[in-house]
Amino acid sequence: MSDWHPIAGGITAPAGFQAAGITAGLKASGNPDLSLLLAPAGAVCAGSFTLNRVRAACVDLCAERLAARGGQVRAVLTNSGQANACTGERGLIDSLKATAELAQRLGLDVEEVLICSTGVIGVPIPIEILIAGLDPLLAALASEGGEAAARAILTTDLVVKQIALEADLGGRKVRIGGMAKGSGMIHPDMATMLGYLSCDAGLPAEVWQAMVRRLVDCSFNAITVDGDTSTNDCFLAFAAGEPLSPEHWPALEAGLAAVSQHLARAIARDGEGATCLLEVRVEGAVDDAAARAIARTVCGSSLVKCAIHGRDPNWGRIVAAAGRAGVPFALEAVALWLGEHQLMAAGQPLAFDRPAASQYMKDRAAGTYLSADPVSGDTVAIRLQVGAGPGRGLAWGCDLSDQYVRINADYTT
Amino acid sequence: MSDWHPIAGGITAPAGFQAAGITAGLKASGNPDLSLLLAPAGAVCAGSFTLNRVRAACVDLCAERLAARGGQVRAVLTNSGQANACTGERGLIDSLKATAELAQRLGLDVEEVLICSTGVIGVPIPIEILIAGLDPLLAALASEGGEAAARAILTTDLVVKQIALEADLGGRKVRIGGMAKGSGMIHPDMATMLGYLSCDAGLPAEVWQAMVRRLVDCSFNAITVDGDTSTNDCFLAFAAGEPLSPEHWPALEAGLAAVSQHLARAIARDGEGATCLLEVRVEGAVDDAAARAIARTVCGSSLVKCAIHGRDPNWGRIVAAAGRAGVPFALEAVALWLGEHQLMAAGQPLAFDRPAASQYMKDRAAGTYLSADPVSGDTVAIRLQVGAGPGRGLAWGCDLSDQYVRINADYTT
Numbered sequence: 001m002s003d004w005h006p007i008a009g010g011i012t013a014p015a016g017f018q019a020a021g022i023t024a025g026l027k028a029s030g031n032p033d034l035s036l037l038l039a040p041a042g043a044v045c046a047g048s049f050t051l052n053r054v055r056a057a058c059v060d061l062c063a064e065r066l067a068a069r070g071g072q073v074r075a076v077l078t079n080s081g082q083a084n085a086c087t088g089e090r091g092l093i094d095s096l097k098a099t100a101e102l103a104q105r106l107g108l109d110v111e112e113v114l115i116c117s118t119g120v121i122g123v124p125i126p127i128e129i130l131i132a133g134l135d136p137l138l139a140a141l142a143s144e145g146g147e148a149a150a151r152a153i154l155t156t157d158l159v160v161k162q163i164a165l166e167a168d169l170g171g172r173k174v175r176i177g178g179m180a181k182g183s184g185m186i187h188p189d190m191a192t193m194l195g196y197l198s199c200d201a202g203l204p205a206e207v208w209q210a211m212v213r214r215l216v217d218c219s220f221n222a223i224t225v226d227g228d229t230s231t232n233d234c235f236l237a238f239a240a241g242e243p244l245s246p247e248h249w250p251a252l253e254a255g256l257a258a259v260s261q262h263l264a265r266a267i268a269r270d271g272e273g274a275t276c277l278l279e280v281r282v283e284g285a286v287d288d289a290a291a292r293a294i295a296r297t298v299c300g301s302s303l304v305k306c307a308i309h310g311r312d313p314n315w316g317r318i319v320a321a322a323g324r325a326g327v328p329f330a331l332e333a334v335a336l337w338l339g340e341h342q343l344m345a346a347g348q349p350l351a352f353d354r355p356a357a358s359q360y361m362k363d364r365a366a367g368t369y370l371s372a373d374p375v376s377g378d379t380v381a382i383r384l385q386v387g388a389g390p391g392r393g394l395a396w397g398c399d400l401s402d403q404y405v406r407i408n409a410d411y412t413t
Numbered sequence: 414m415s416d417w418h419p420i421a422g423g424i425t426a427p428a429g430f431q432a433a434g435i436t437a438g439l440k441a442s443g444n445p446d447l448s449l450l451l452a453p454a455g456a457v458c459a460g461s462f463t464l465n466r467v468r469a470a471c472v473d474l475c476a477e478r479l480a481a482r483g484g485q486v487r488a489v490l491t492n493s494g495q496a497n498a499c500t501g502e503r504g505l506i507d508s509l510k511a512t513a514e515l516a517q518r519l520g521l522d523v524e525e526v527l528i529c530s531t532g533v534i535g536v537p538i539p540i541e542i543l544i545a546g547l548d549p550l551l552a553a554l555a556s557e558g559g560e561a562a563a564r565a566i567l568t569t570d571l572v573v574k575q576i577a578l579e580a581d582l583g584g585r586k587v588r589i590g591g592m593a594k595g596s597g598m599i600h601p602d603m604a605t606m607l608g609y610l611s612c613d614a615g616l617p618a619e620v621w622q623a624m625v626r627r628l629v630d631c632s633f634n635a636i637t638v639d640g641d642t643s644t645n646d647c648f649l650a651f652a653a654g655e656p657l658s659p660e661h662w663p664a665l666e667a668g669l670a671a672v673s674q675h676l677a678r679a680i681a682r683d684g685e686g687a688t689c690l691l692e693v694r695v696e697g698a699v700d701d702a703a704a705r706a707i708a709r710t711v712c713g714s715s716l717v718k719c720a721i722h723g724r725d726p727n728w729g730r731i732v733a734a735a736g737r738a739g740v741p742f743a744l745e746a747v748a749l750w751l752g753e754h755q756l757m758a759a760g761q762p763l764a765f766d767r768p769a770a771s772q773y774m775k776d777r778a779a780g781t782y783l784s785a786d787p788v789s790g791d792t793v794a795i796r797l798q799v800g801a802g803p804g805r806g807l808a809w810g811c812d813l814s815d816q817y818v819r820i821n822a823d824y825t826t
Contacts, residue, residue: 054736054744086732086744088761121729122762231733302715303821310822316534319499320644323467331467331499348501349535401822402815408716409723409814 003167004255007175010146013164014175014200016040016240019145021152024133026126027081027119032152034133035078036141037196038106043240044071044205045114046212048220050233056085057092061099062114062234069111071205076114076236077102078153078194079125080181084117085231087124094127101131105138116194116234118155118181150179153194156407157181161266165255169248174201174241176252178259182267193267195220197237197259201244201252211253212237219260222292222395223268224300268396269378273404276364277379278308278397282322284387290327291393294386297325298395305400308380313357315343322384329386337383416580417668420588423559426577427588427613429453429653432558434565437546439539440494440532445565447546448491449554450609451519456653457484457618458527459625461633463646469498470505474512475527475647484618487525489649490515491566491607492538493594497530498644500537507540514544518551529607529647531568531594563592566607569820570594574679578668582661587614587654589665591672595680606680608633610650610672614657614665624666625650632673635705635808636681637713681809682791686817689777690792691721691810695735697800703740704806707799710738711808718813721793726770728756735797742799750796 012019017039024034039045047066049059065073077098084091095115103110117125140148150162164177180195203211212235220235237256244252269277280298285291298304301321307314315336322334336344341357344350364378380399425432430452437447452458460479462472478486490511497504508528516523530538553561563575575592593608616624625648633648650669657665682690693711698704711717714734720727728749735747749757754770757763777791793812 052733052736053738053740053742054732054747083729086729086757086761088759121733231736302817306818306821309818312822316496316499319467320465320534323465323644325466327466329466334467344499346501348499400818402818404715405719405722405813405815405818408719409725 003251004165004258005167007164007166009144009164009177010150010162011037011177011179011196011198012143012146013166013177014198014241016200017177017198017238018141018143019149020137020140020142021145021148021150022133022137022140024137025129026079032148033080034130034137035149035152036137037076037149037198038141039074039198039238040240041074042202043074043238044203044208045073045236045238046071046209048212048216048235050231052231054086054231056083056117056232057087058084058095058115058117059232059234061092061095062116062236065111065114071209072112073114074108074112075102075106076116076196078116078118079130080153080155081119082117082123082125083119083121083232084123084125086122090124094125097127098125098130102134105134114236116232118153118194118232121231146177146179153179153181155181156272157270159270161263161270163259163262165259167251167255169251170245174199174244174252176255176259178263180263180267182270193220193233195235195263197256199237199239199256200241201239202241203239203244203249207249208237208239211256214253215256215260218257218394219264222296223264224296224395224397265396268398271398272407273401274398275309275401276361276399278305278382278399279379280382280384280395282384282386282393284333284385284389285327285329285391285393286389287391288393289391291391292395293327294322294325294384295393295395297321298382298384299397302400305397308361309399309401311358311361313338313341313343313354313361315349318382318384319344322386333385333387335385339381416664417578417671418580420577420579422557422577422590423563423575424450424590424592424609424611425556425559426579426590427611427654429613430590430611430651431554431556432562433550433553433555434558434561434563435546435550435553437550438542439492444567445561446493447543447550448493448562448565449550450489450562450611451554452487452611452651453653454487455615456487456651457616457621458486458649458651459484459622461625461629461648463644465644467498467644469496469530469645470500471497471508471528471530472645472647474505474508475529475649478524478527482524484622485525486527487521488515488519489527489529489609491529491531492543493566493568494532495530495536495538496532496534496645497536497538499535503537507538510540511538511543515547518547527649529645531566531607531645534644559590559592566592566594568594569685570683572683574676574683576672576675578672580664580668582664583658587612587657587665587668589668589672591676593676593680595683606633606646608648608676610669612650612652612669613654614652615654616652616657616662620662621650621652624669627666628669628673631670631807632677635709636677637709637808637810678809681811684811685820686814687811688722688814689774689812691718691795691812692792693795693797693808695797695799695806697746697798697802698740698742698804698806699802700804701806702804704804705808706740707735707738707797708806708808710734711795711797712810715813718810721774722812722814724771724774726751726754726756726767726774728762731795731797732757735799746798746800748798752794
């Protein structure tokens with residue numbers, strides 16, 4: 001990982017990628033709401049989609065086109081404001097129409113163009129407004145368009161989520177960019193939001209697809225905000241450029257993981273009503289899958305999330321949540337840390353400095369969140385050892401605040 | 414069901430059952446905290462226990478003694494205030510000691526006595542205080558002790574949960590009584606709280622055990638308050654009396670189901686911070702298990718629960734939650750009702766009277782809850798049709814309020 005360093009540019013940092021984000025008028029708020037990502041010729045794209053049985057027509061369209069073309073697609077249009085889910089035949093017709101209009105303008109085959117939608121379920125896209133926005137969107141398309149694109153995919157998110165990394169792999173600069181949006185209906189079940197990744201190294205489609213599957217499992221599938229899986233979740237990852245020699249694939253994958261995990265953590269940190277990021281690290285499980293299952297269950301526990309919000313070192317809730325993860329472990333082997341504070345050993349509570357443990361969580365406050373890196377400084381870290389096995393796993397979530405309830409009780413359908 | 418009618422007496426309404434509840438001094442609040450249920454000689458008991466990997470010593474003890482004696486146990490002691498979970502060897506020693514002291518005073522074999530504990534995890538029972546309470550507890554033992562016993566098992570619950578029903582089965586009066594406590598860490602995974610049932614009809618142990626397994630699945634396993642499964646959950650059901658002829662077993666089971674479902678609904682209604690009961694009925698699934706899975710997932714969705722709290726007829730969240738239940742159905746076949754208001758047909762939203770649908774939920778307010786039947790009048794009913802299959806299922810939960818967060822953020826470990 002030490003070879004990868006941050007650079008500017010977000011999703012358009014890799015060579016050859018262009019993006020744009022504009023206000024087309026789809027959102028009543030007047031915020032940017034139409035976004036485009038265009039990959040260079042020869043790009044290969046791998047996708048990961050929501051496992052929700054109720055999924056939007058645009059998700060079906062993306063999955064089918066990626067399969068039909070073996071990943072050879074070039075562009076993704078994203079509209080925010082209307083999820084276009086549960087909109088029946090009209091939802092599909094609108095998705096087809098939007099991609100056909102864009103493909104024509106780009107000189108691409110319609111099957112090379114994907115569409116993602118995010119916003120309120122059951123509301124169709126005002127399709128004439130979207131189509132009227134395509135020319136201005138193309139006029140704004142630029143190799144510096146990453147930030148604008150990242151801004152135009154947001155809905156209730158508070159901050160733009162983007163990142164770019166660069167490394168020297170065998171004497172050649174390789175760049176990876178990413179952008180994502182959250183922040184409600186976030187739970188592990190394949191991709192759990194909208195996420196996009198770009199990379200200016202070329203890889204065989206099947207290698208890229210396998211890499212992306214592994215990425216998702218250790219990043220976007222390891223976050224939960226509220227346990228609800230969205231109807232529209234997509235993660236789309238593009239690779240386009242000179243072929244990268246296989247000896248550098250592991251190094252590339254480390255960079256891809258860093259980008260994906262950054263975006264995943266940023267989504268969890270920007271969870272509705274959240275005041276901190278929660279990171280749960282599980283060690284000593286029978287295997288990695290078991291460790292991840294425990295980590296995700298702890299991260300998703302309402303009682304744990306409330307305790308974190310109250311800055312209460314309530315170890316009993318943490319270990320009780322671990323116990324219901326459906327994974328075998330011996331209580332006698334459990335040890336638990338909150339930051340540097342050890343709370344349990346051999347399955348039993350230790351005497352610990354309760355005010356200091358609470359202060360550790362209080363120090364992870366929301367004060368600087370909106371003006372700084374969305375992830376640094378406000379992470380409450382839980383480490384749970386459940387035995388002597390080789391399994392390790394990480395999950396990320398956030399606290400559960402009365403603000404979350406107010407946002408979601410007062411939200412107008 | 415029409416043959417069963419309510420009677421007074423709760424858990425001690427069935428002939429031969431005695432109970433008591435006193436303040437032994439285990440709780441700092443001075444509220445009742447020690448409870449005893451004594452079944453008549455010849456009783457058979459069936460139990461259902463938490464599936465949490467982290468479970469209290471008393472749960473292990475109950476399960477082992479029931480198995481060892483083929484259900485031939487007579488008494489259950491319940492202490493509230495300390496869960497005695499994650500207390501290591503001491504937890505087991507204290508459970509053994511408490512049951513041994515009680516068995517001696519009752520003239521029973523120690524294996525005929527069970528113990529349930531509820532309260533804060535990681536806190537051991539002040540065992541000398543408990544043992545000093547046994548003589549006063551036995552002095553209070555009475556065939557009218559049902560209400561006192563039901564009161565002494567509570568922790569954060571707001572109301573006593575008990576019921577008794579009576580019917581004439583073949584010219585003979587049969588009575589069923591029940592009591593339960595909630596109200597946090599409530600989620601389907603075998604018994605999900607403390608629940609007790611008594612019945613003055615005799616049944617073969619294996620018939621009784623099978624009946625109780627079916628009961629739990631349609632009652633205590635169909636409720637969720639916060640998705641967290643407790644470390645201490647037990648449901649214990651005693652049958653003791655003249656043998657009941659097999660032709661009446663189905664009628665008896667209907668009465669048992671009514672008692673169990675009443676207690677389960679009462680637990681959900683008394684969920685922390687709840688302002689209404691949420692009932693989700695699913696029809697048309699491939700089988701009952703699929704229908705129950707969908708019903709439970711909708712009931713457990715934080716976003717649905719927040720919408721109910723905000724009295725917002727947000728059908729999109731309901732159908733999105735149904736979609737992630739892990740059960741196949743076709744969106745095109747989905748129809749949805751909120752009370753009498755139909756919100757969806759053929760997988761798409763209908764135009765409906767939104768203010769009236771919201772008012773339907775507002776009318777289910779908390780105003781009369783504490784002074785009346787915990788279940789009547791404040792039930793928000795959701796009905797979801799997912800196809801034309803034979804599967805039907807019910808689940809109960811409650812809304813998610815900012816009060817829930819405050820209760821669980823400010824709770825001092």
